Amino acid sequence: MAYDKDLLGSIAATRLGLGARGDEIAQASADPEGWLLTQVNPGGADLFRTDMPSVPERLAEYRQIGLARRQAQMGAATETQAPAPDVVQEVRRLIRENAGQDILSRLQLAAATNAPFRERWALFWANHFTVSGVKGITANLIGPFEQEAIRPHVFGRFEDLLVASSSHPAMLLYLDQAQSIGPGSPAATRAGRNGRRVGLNENLAREILELHTVGVEAGYSQADVTEFARAMTGWSIGTEREGADQEGRFVFRDNAHEPGARVIMGRRYADGGYDQARAVMHDLAASPHTAHHLALKIARHFVADDPPPSLTARLAGAYMDSQGNLAVLARSLITAPETWAPLPAKFKTPYEFMVSSWRAAGTSPGEIARVAPVMASMGMRTFAAPSPKGWPDDTASWAAPDGIIKRMAWSETFSTQAVGERDPLTLAQNALGARLTPLAAKTISRAETRAEGLSILLMSPEFQRR
Amino acid sequence: MTNIPLGFGTPSRRQVFARSLALGITLEFAGTQVFADPLAAKRKLVVIICRGGQDGLSVSPPVGDSAYAALRGPIAIPGCGETGGALKLDETFGLHPALAATHALALKGEARIAPAIATPDRERSHFEAQDVLENGGTVAYGAASGWLNRALTAMNTRSGGPNSGVKAISVAATAPLILRGPVETASWSPGGGAEPDHRLPGILQDLYANDPVLGPALATGLATQGMAKEASAMVQSEMAAAPSEPDVMNGASPAPQAPRQGAADARKLGLTLAAFMTAPDGKQVAAVSVENFDTHANQGSSQGQLATRLAYLDAFIDGLHTGLGPAWADTVVVTATEFGRTARVNGTRGTDHGTASTALVLGGGLSRGGIIGDWPTLAPASLFENRDTAPTLDMRGLFKGVLRDHLGVDRAALDSLVFPESSRIAPLSRITA
Numbered sequence: 001m002a003y004d005k006d007l008l009g010s011i012a013a014t015r016l017g018l019g020a021r022g023d024e025i026a027q028a029s030a031d032p033e034g035w036l037l038t039q040v041n042p043g044g045a046d047l048f049r050t051d052m053p054s055v056p057e058r059l060a061e062y063r064q065i066g067l068a069r070r071q072a073q074m075g076a077a078t079e080t081q082a083p084a085p086d087v088v089q090e091v092r093r094l095i096r097e098n099a100g101q102d103i104l105s106r107l108q109l110a111a112a113t114n115a116p117f118r119e120r121w122a123l124f125w126a127n128h129f130t131v132s133g134v135k136g137i138t139a140n141l142i143g144p145f146e147q148e149a150i151r152p153h154v155f156g157r158f159e160d161l162l163v164a165s166s167s168h169p170a171m172l173l174y175l176d177q178a179q180s181i182g183p184g185s186p187a188a189t190r191a192g193r194n195g196r197r198v199g200l201n202e203n204l205a206r207e208i209l210e211l212h213t214v215g216v217e218a219g220y221s222q223a224d225v226t227e228f229a230r231a232m233t234g235w236s237i238g239t240e241r242e243g244a245d246q247e248g249r250f251v252f253r254d255n256a257h258e259p260g261a262r263v264i265m266g267r268r269y270a271d272g273g274y275d276q277a278r279a280v281m282h283d284l285a286a287s288p289h290t291a292h293h294l295a296l297k298i299a300r301h302f303v304a305d306d307p308p309p310s311l312t313a314r315l316a317g318a319y320m321d322s323q324g325n326l327a328v329l330a331r332s333l334i335t336a337p338e339t340w341a342p343l344p345a346k347f348k349t350p351y352e353f354m355v356s357s358w359r360a361a362g363t364s365p366g367e368i369a370r371v372a373p374v375m376a377s378m379g380m381r382t383f384a385a386p387s388p389k390g391w392p393d394d395t396a397s398w399a400a401p402d403g404i405i406k407r408m409a410w411s412e413t414f415s416t417q418a419v420g421e422r423d424p425l426t427l428a429q430n431a432l433g434a435r436l437t438p439l440a441a442k443t444i445s446r447a448e449t450r451a452e453g454l455s456i457l458l459m460s461p462e463f464q465r466r
Numbered sequence: 467m468t469n470i471p472l473g474f475g476t477p478s479r480r481q482v483f484a485r486s487l488a489l490g491i492t493l494e495f496a497g498t499q500v501f502a503d504p505l506a507a508k509r510k511l512v513v514i515i516c517r518g519g520q521d522g523l524s525v526s527p528p529v530g531d532s533a534y535a536a537l538r539g540p541i542a543i544p545g546c547g548e549t550g551g552a553l554k555l556d557e558t559f560g561l562h563p564a565l566a567a568t569h570a571l572a573l574k575g576e577a578r579i580a581p582a583i584a585t586p587d588r589e590r591s592h593f594e595a596q597d598v599l600e601n602g603g604t605v606a607y608g609a610a611s612g613w614l615n616r617a618l619t620a621m622n623t624r625s626g627g628p629n630s631g632v633k634a635i636s637v638a639a640t641a642p643l644i645l646r647g648p649v650e651t652a653s654w655s656p657g658g659g660a661e662p663d664h665r666l667p668g669i670l671q672d673l674y675a676n677d678p679v680l681g682p683a684l685a686t687g688l689a690t691q692g693m694a695k696e697a698s699a700m701v702q703s704e705m706a707a708a709p710s711e712p713d714v715m716n717g718a719s720p721a722p723q724a725p726r727q728g729a730a731d732a733r734k735l736g737l738t739l740a741a742f743m744t745a746p747d748g749k750q751v752a753a754v755s756v757e758n759f760d761t762h763a764n765q766g767s768s769q770g771q772l773a774t775r776l777a778y779l780d781a782f783i784d785g786l787h788t789g790l791g792p793a794w795a796d797t798v799v800v801t802a803t804e805f806g807r808t809a810r811v812n813g814t815r816g817t818d819h820g821t822a823s824t825a826l827v828l829g830g831g832l833s834r835g836g837i838i839g840d841w842p843t844l845a846p847a848s849l850f851e852n853r854d855t856a857p858t859l860d861m862r863g864l865f866k867g868v869l870r871d872h873l874g875v876d877r878a879a880l881d882s883l884v885f886p887e888s889s890r891i892a893p894l895s896r897i898t899a
Binding site for chain 1: 665667669673677680814
């Protein structure tokens with residue numbers, strides 16, 4: 001690496017971290033690669049809450065309200081009255097208290113952490129395995145999902161991460177797997193006798209193939225999707241009937257599993273109950289298509305919208321050589337020369353922008369009710385990605401006129417509250433190090449007020465990029 | 467319009483252009499001529515993308531198709547005249563009961579359906595199919611620009627050079643693919659904004675002077691912000707004048723609080739977009755996204771999850787129609803989705819990714835007629851791959867017809883620039899009168 005250490009330190013903190021906090025660039029500059037490598041923790045990413053209610057507890061709360069809502073609707077049907085407004089209020093309260101606290105804790109971790117690469121890596125995988133709160137019931141399960149299924153595994157084996165995600169109640173609900181029943185299973189036969197129609201739902205199986213593992217370029221067919229969906233039948237969530245120790249947790253329900261062998265992407269999988277879909281996941285995780293799909297996505301996220309093919313190839317090679325070891329993959333990214341290109345090619349998402357702003361100002365978000373609407377106005381409603389594909393991270397998606405106006409409006413408000421007695425030029429030098437351009441530095445130093453100076457820093461081209 | 471022979475009636479801009487070419491008049495001259503045509507400059511197009519795979523069989527339920535009720539089971543929309551039944555269009559089709567405002571327009575000949583329309587994509591993947599719908603090609607990720615942006619290129623080349631003339635806006639904080647491309651467009655969404663008397667915008671314009679991304683984005687954003695202020699003032703007076711709460715559910719039992727609030731917001735959004743489009747020097751072309759149509763489970767029938775989303779769409783259309791006022795006569799609105807859903811209800815009272823769906827075509831200047839395209843029926847032998855509504859109409863044909871007859875984009879540009887390698891897909895005739 002021919003570039004000077006100060007520049008590399010600022011790249012480490014901004015491109016691979018979450019934006020510099022305090023004297024982070026100075027610390028990183030001593031040994032930029034080493035500073036990042038020590039953040040790779042095979043034990044997993046940090047948890048943002050230690051006091052988080054469990055999935056069964058949160059599902060139980062939700063069911064209580066569902067019960068109340070049904071009663072209200074029955075009342076409405078007979079008395080032609082609208083449901084009691086407090087039912088809606090209750091759901092809103094639940095989401096505000098649970099998901100709201102989860103989001104706030106996650107943002108506070110990002111704003112304060114001394115291991116920002118570790119956190120960015122975790123956020124990448126959380127977005128890769130998106131569970132979105134757009135379905136009411138899932139909003140409250142995203143926090144537990146991330147803490148239980150994602151964060152412990154982000155420096156472990158990809159296969160473990162895939163299985164943990166695919167068997168977590170949040171994902172099973174979000175992509176409708178929990179209710180998928182093999183048409184030839186005993187459960188379907190019994191339901192048929194009772195006049196109920198039940199059957200296959202291919203949503204999760206499809207997204208595992210398309211988004212989580214091999215990607216569309218692997219060339220699988222509709223038949224492969226359906227076969228995989230059949231193999232996955234039985235992966236569900238325990239109910240009240242199955243006992244308190246199972247309720248709200250992952251269960252494999254044998255009587256909902258479609259009997260028989262399956263053929264998926266040319267491979268035959270003997271019937272083996274839970275092990276059948278598990279074996280498919282093993283092969284998906286080992287596929288070179290998965291290696292390439294993940295490598296390209298990582299290179300795009302961390303380095304450039306259109307990353308150098310050599311970087312993608314390097315990452316895919318590290319994945320295959322290590323049999324999907326994500327710590328090895330992270331180290332490969334850190335040590336790749338392409339990662340350290342001097343010009344910042346990535347435009348920050350609203351989440352990255354706000355987190356890096358708190359870090360630059362040395363503050364932390366205090367109230368979710370103030371933060372959530374701002375992020376939504378910038379086009380990124382936290383925990384509510386528009387689809388299972390998660391949030392985009394390319395320039396074209398975020399550098400839209402309205403998005404820039406919203407960033408500018410928030411910068412002004414935020415800077416007024418956050419700047420205090422500090423000199424904005426010093427803040428800029430700490431936040432950007434060698435990446436601060438003379439033009440931005442001059443503009444900041446000419447600001448009329450400290451708050452204006454901080455606003456200019458936050459809106460400067462080099463701060464908006466990483 | 468397309469069938470008027472040269473020399474008779476009021477020529478369309480396209481015909482003016484064709485004639486000027488025949489006479490050897492330069493593009494610039496033609497541009498001036500065309501741009502001076504007051505009618506042409508008033509023409510408006512709104513494309514509403516319904517994301518998630520909108521269930522065409524619920525948007526325009528073919529309640530008269532003998533296979534419909536059995537395929538749909540608990541999620542079938544009841545027949546016209548029944549409780550919660552479809553709103554009648556003809557002997558076969560109705561509209562979903564949540565689409566009351568759309569239905570009122572249909573009764574006046576100002577809304578029509580294309581009930582078996584699809585993109586060229588057959589992969590049933592949301593992201594691939596949305597990409598194809600927006601990029602205007604035949605394969606996903608085949609282009610970095612959207613067809614509506616390239617249509618602007620075609621229109622602007624004709625009317626005097628790139629980035630002049632026709633203006634477009636997306637209603638979103640970020641630009642959707644359909645409007646991304648070489649022609650700069652605006653984006654706008656409700657909520658906060660910079661005060662014009664602040665210093666920061668001016669400082670940043672200087673700081674962004676050499677930034678190819680942030681410079682143009684900020685300039686456009688500030689211009690749009692100014693326009694939004696005027697639009698908002700208009701909407702305030704509009705809302706004050708309108709009846710208290712539009713009866714979007716058409717007498718259906720009261721919807722829960724949240725959806726009704728959503729519909730009121732949607733109507734306001736429609737009114738605001740209309741204000742953008744009717745302002746002096748306003749936007750002629752707009753793209754809007756409506757999301758959450760991916761109804762794999764518990765999609766509901768006359769009421770429920772999908773009905774709530776359709777009520778939102780209907781309220782948006784209602785707001786747009788109301789806000790446009792007399793300009794509605796010069797406007798075409800098209801809704802499109804990436805794919806339809808399975809003809810059969812699935813095991814979780816929802817539907818899975820399918821193929822053909824329904825497009826709505828609305829506007830004050832539509833030609834009269836029944837459904838757009840053919841109805842393949844839902845008979846077992848007619849289903850595509852034994853699961854989906856079979857596509858009988860390529861979506862590009864509809865878009866091409868609207869761009870040609872309504873906005874005067876010529877066929878050569880449509881076949882190559884706007885929808886690459888699509889010469890075998892003919893523009894649909896007689897959508898607009």
